[in-house]
Amino acid sequence: MTLANLRLSAAALLIGAAVALPASADFAPQNPECIAPANPGGGWDFTCRQVGKELQDLGLISKTMQVVNLAGGGGGVAFAEVVNKRNDSDDLIVAASSSTATRLAQGAYPGNTLEQVRWLASIGADYGVIAVSKDSEIETLPQLLDMIAEDPRSVSVAGGSAVGGWDHLKVLIAANAHGIEDVRQVKYVAFDGGGEAVTQLLAGSVQAFTGDLSEAKGFVDSGDIRVIAVLAPERLDGEFADFPTAREQGVDALGANWRGFYGPGGMSDEAYDGWVDMINTLYASEEWKAIMETNGLAPLDLSGDEFQAFVADSVAQIQSISREIGIIK
Amino acid sequence: MDILSSLADGFGVALTFQNLGLALLGCFLGTIMGALPGLGPSNGVAILIPLAFTLGLGPTPSLILLTSVYYGAMYGGRISSILLNIPGDEPAMMTCLDGHPMAKKGLAGEALSLSGIASFVGAFIATWGLILLAPQLVKIALLFGPAEYFALFALAFMTLGGVSSTNQAKSAFAAMLGLGLAMIGVDTQTGVPRFTFGEVHLYDGLDFLVAIVGLFALSEVFIFLEERHGNSDAKGKSLIIGRLTPPWAMVKACTPTMLRTSVLGFVAGVLPGAGASLGSFISYSMEKRLVDKAGTFGTGDPRGVAAPEAGNNAAAGGALVPMLALGVPGSGTTAVLLAVLLSLNITPGPLLFANNPDVVWGLIAALFIANFMLLAMNIPMVGLFTRVLMVPPKVLMPIVAMVSFVGIYGISGSTFDLYVMVAFGVAGWLLRKLDIPLVPVILGTLLGNAMENNLRRAITIDDGNWWTLIDSPLAIGLWAVAIVGFVLPLIVGARIKARMRRRDEEGAIAD
Numbered sequence A: 001m002t003l004a005n006l007r008l009s010a011a012a013l014l015i016g017a018a019v020a021l022p023a024s025a026d027f028a029p030q031n032p033e034c035i036a037p038a039n040p041g042g043g044w045d046f047t048c049r050q051v052g053k054e055l056q057d058l059g060l061i062s063k064t065m066q067v068v069n070l071a072g073g074g075g076g077v078a079f080a081e082v083v084n085k086r087n088d089s090d091d092l093i094v095a096a097s098s099s100t101a102t103r104l105a106q107g108a109y110p111g112n113t114l115e116q117v118r119w120l121a122s123i124g125a126d127y128g129v130i131a132v133s134k135d136s137e138i139e140t141l142p143q144l145l146d147m148i149a150e151d152p153r154s155v156s157v158a159g160g161s162a163v164g165g166w167d168h169l170k171v172l173i174a175a176n177a178h179g180i181e182d183v184r185q186v187k188y189v190a191f192d193g194g195g196e197a198v199t200q201l202l203a204g205s206v207q208a209f210t211g212d213l214s215e216a217k218g219f220v221d222s223g224d225i226r227v228i229a230v231l232a233p234e235r236l237d238g239e240f241a242d243f244p245t246a247r248e249q250g251v252d253a254l255g256a257n258w259r260g261f262y263g264p265g266g267m268s269d270e271a272y273d274g275w276v277d278m279i280n281t282l283y284a285s286e287e288w289k290a291i292m293e294t295n296g297l298a299p300l301d302l303s304g305d306e307f308q309a310f311v312a313d314s315v316a317q318i319q320s321i322s323r324e325i326g327i328i329k
Numbered sequence B: 001m002d003i004l005s006s007l008a009d010g011f012g013v014a015l016t017f018q019n020l021g022l023a024l025l026g027c028f029l030g031t032i033m034g035a036l037p038g039l040g041p042s043n044g045v046a047i048l049i050p051l052a053f054t055l056g057l058g059p060t061p062s063l064i065l066l067t068s069v070y071y072g073a074m075y076g077g078r079i080s081s082i083l084l085n086i087p088g089d090e091p092a093m094m095t096c097l098d099g100h101p102m103a104k105k106g107l108a109g110e111a112l113s114l115s116g117i118a119s120f121v122g123a124f125i126a127t128w129g130l131i132l133l134a135p136q137l138v139k140i141a142l143l144f145g146p147a148e149y150f151a152l153f154a155l156a157f158m159t160l161g162g163v164s165s166t167n168q169a170k171s172a173f174a175a176m177l178g179l180g181l182a183m184i185g186v187d188t189q190t191g192v193p194r195f196t197f198g199e200v201h202l203y204d205g206l207d208f209l210v211a212i213v214g215l216f217a218l219s220e221v222f223i224f225l226e227e228r229h230g231n232s233d234a235k236g237k238s239l240i241i242g243r244l245t246p247p248w249a250m251v252k253a254c255t256p257t258m259l260r261t262s263v264l265g266f267v268a269g270v271l272p273g274a275g276a277s278l279g280s281f282i283s284y285s286m287e288k289r290l291v292d293k294a295g296t297f298g299t300g301d302p303r304g305v306a307a308p309e310a311g312n313n314a315a316a317g318g319a320l321v322p323m324l325a326l327g328v329p330g331s332g333t334t335a336v337l338l339a340v341l342l343s344l345n346i347t348p349g350p351l352l353f354a355n356n357p358d359v360v361w362g363l364i365a366a367l368f369i370a371n372f373m374l375l376a377m378n379i380p381m382v383g384l385f386t387r388v389l390m391v392p393p394k395v396l397m398p399i400v401a402m403v404s405f406v407g408i409y410g411i412s413g414s415t416f417d418l419y420v421m422v423a424f425g426v427a428g429w430l431l432r433k434l435d436i437p438l439v440p441v442i443l444g445t446l447l448g449n450a451m452e453n454n455l456r457r458a459i460t461i462d463d464g465n466w467w468t469l470i471d472s473p474l475a476i477g478l479w480a481v482a483i484v485g486f487v488l489p490l491i492v493g494a495r496i497k498a499r500m501r502r503r504d505e506e507g508a509i510a511d
Helices: A002-015 A043-057 A073-085 A098-105 A141-150 A166-177 A194-203 A213-221 A269-284 A286-294 A304-324 B002-014 B017-035 B041-054 B059-084 B090-142 B146-158 B168-182 B208-227 B248-270 B275-291 B302-326 B332-343 B357-378 B382-389 B393-412 B415-433 B439-461 B466-470 B473-510
Strands: A033-036 A066-069 A092-097 A117-133 A156-159 A187-190 A208-212 A225-230 A256-264
Touching: A033 A043, A033 A073, A043 A066, A043 A092, A043 A117, A043 A256, A043 A269, A043 A286, A073 A092, A073 A098, A073 A117, A073 A256, A092 A098, A092 A117, A098 A166, A098 A256, A098 A304, A117 A141, A117 A166, A117 A194, A117 A213, A117 A269, A117 A304, A141 A166, A141 A225, A156 A166, A156 A194, A166 A187, A166 A208, A166 A304, A187 B439, A194 A208, A194 A213, A194 A225, A208 A213, A213 A225, A256 A269, A269 A286, B002 B017, B002 B090, B002 B357, B017 B041, B017 B059, B017 B357, B017 B382, B041 B059, B041 B332, B059 B090, B059 B302, B059 B332, B059 B357, B059 B382, B090 B248, B090 B275, B090 B302, B090 B357, B090 B382, B090 B439, B146 B439, B146 B466, B146 B473, B168 B439, B208 B393, B208 B415, B208 B439, B248 B275, B248 B302, B275 B302, B275 B439, B302 B332, B302 B357, B357 B382, B393 B415, B439 B466, B466 B473
Parallel strands: A033 A066, A033 A092, A156 A187, A156 A208
Antiparallel strands: A092 A256, A117 A208, A117 A225, A117 A256
16 A cells, blocks of 8 residues: 555656745855765766756856765765754755655664755656666566566566665566565665666676666667666656656556755755755756756656655655565564 | 777877877876875876866866876876885785885886886776777676676685785685675665664775775874884885886886786776776786796785786776776776766767767877876886885875875765774784785775675575576686685695795705
């Protein structure tokens, strides 16, 4: 039942419309800073750098956004730093994504909860995909899930996150939607990042890949892997239009890895509204649309209170699914 | 030919005034960063990323600057290994083993110039390898599944024994210690934190850069404090550099070594994750097995200097192959470079060669140019860099300590890492007192996680069947080499030691 809930709310999130906030009294960060809670190169780093660059190009901030890489604990080090030391900063935003919510839900940031920070806005979503190698006999998602249902040992699914991480949860959501009751049977193999997982898919060590569209994009373009399902409510635009959704194949599964920002819990209301405003302006710009397109990001426009509520919902739902598969007690 | 015309286009891109200037700047800064203990290629590149962005450089010039730093740091790492017995960066640790003894014999100049040539040969061959192999890479990488990776790591550890210590038991202990340290952090297979004591900084495990700086640089400072207490004139440090060109005979004797280890290092670099450290390590051990008949490795054998240097520079080139062709970095530094590419809106991977040929070939041409610049900088001008290191220890050691602290804090911005570094410094000092080699500790910490994960992946995929580990010809081959590499030194080593002991006794009598 929790899985069903998760799907429902994912759907709700996609319908969520942007609410234009009243323009705040000209808040301008003195020294805009963005913490990317990971080493350079990952999604969080990308989020900080692209948004920083675009905010400056659009003239929304006058100074260059300083990007600080504060890796550790899957974002937990940055979270603790913000809560403990930077709680009053008005100039600071921190990149976050579904995995931030997943870890908060599973208590992987010891002593920290989502209420300790203020959630600002999302800047897009990266839909989950399930893919097979180009030579695979598997053609459709139901076919793959039937194989798993018949003999769970015959199919290894590789993903870039740890067991219980978002890549793992996505395949469980799909399995559950297909009527596999005991999702713990699904054989998931964790790799260090989507690239490594795809490499092993190509090597034939595993039979299927679960990951984000942006991770899979390069390998799809080169013809090495075939996407059998994208976990989006309807087909995506442009070059991704060929990918069938899980839903149209009769598997009612949705999985979006959102990207967005939070700010310190003690951030003033003025600064909070200012940042939300700036990110909204950025989101509406043509430049940002182009960036989303080249990076395989799909629209997801939530900000302010709406975003806060959305994050709280996802945390609650991930908590219950994690309990179901025994990740947390 | 297709490749040659692409390369010619690449030189067209690289041979502009700006790009040449950037390559020169990168080579110079890279060598200095490589030479300074604590600053290695990955933090060297990381430090210069802001520079590339503030200058508003385009993708190709930025990459030229940063890969020049990368190659430069690989060259520079050897300087402090040879002169100070502190590896300037982590791949240069094997160079300490013979480089420093050479310097102690008054052959520092020869060691420096010989290793410069070896670096050149390694990097030159690797750049050609990059050109030829990058398009073919996917197939090679795909032969390695989790089981094969596990066998490869096992090979690395089993051949470790005879390399860094005369006492196999001590180096086995050191390797186990390193593997144990690698267990700290969230287990990526199950998401369960291990040995973290609720400390969020430990969730990602120990940062091996922190461990390296602590074990090597800080313990050096501690040893210095202990030994030179109240007497900081440091007699041993007034090293004679000697002539800056190696005798022709020495180069000739080392040529086969350089060629062999360049190829080996390149292959090690290409394997994702293995990187330059494994390249220099495997190169050294292979050469030791292959040509060290008289047991001179470890006592200042020129071949023991040439082997790891050719190996690690070749591995640096090799590590670029999977980064460019697959988008999977082959080492820590290429992971940083990958990050730069992504923020410049270029997606490395199978499509890069088709979509951005100017970037790829401009970069490759720049690597050739940088390599020649580095050879020029590192042979005649090596004195300039050594002067940086020839300052007396009472000045140098505080600087080492300072750079260690600033460098580590600069990477993570976390004081927790500084505590960890100091702890490793003390541990390094203790281990040195007990004559336990430090290199296996680092290798254990560095490779332990990947090794464990690959073991567990292999077993998971095959439903708990352990036979999966020897289920492919490649895996069987790797295991065979590993077992031979482990058993052989026990037999041969005992015989060599016996012979050496006899010779020592004869020597004692003759005196």
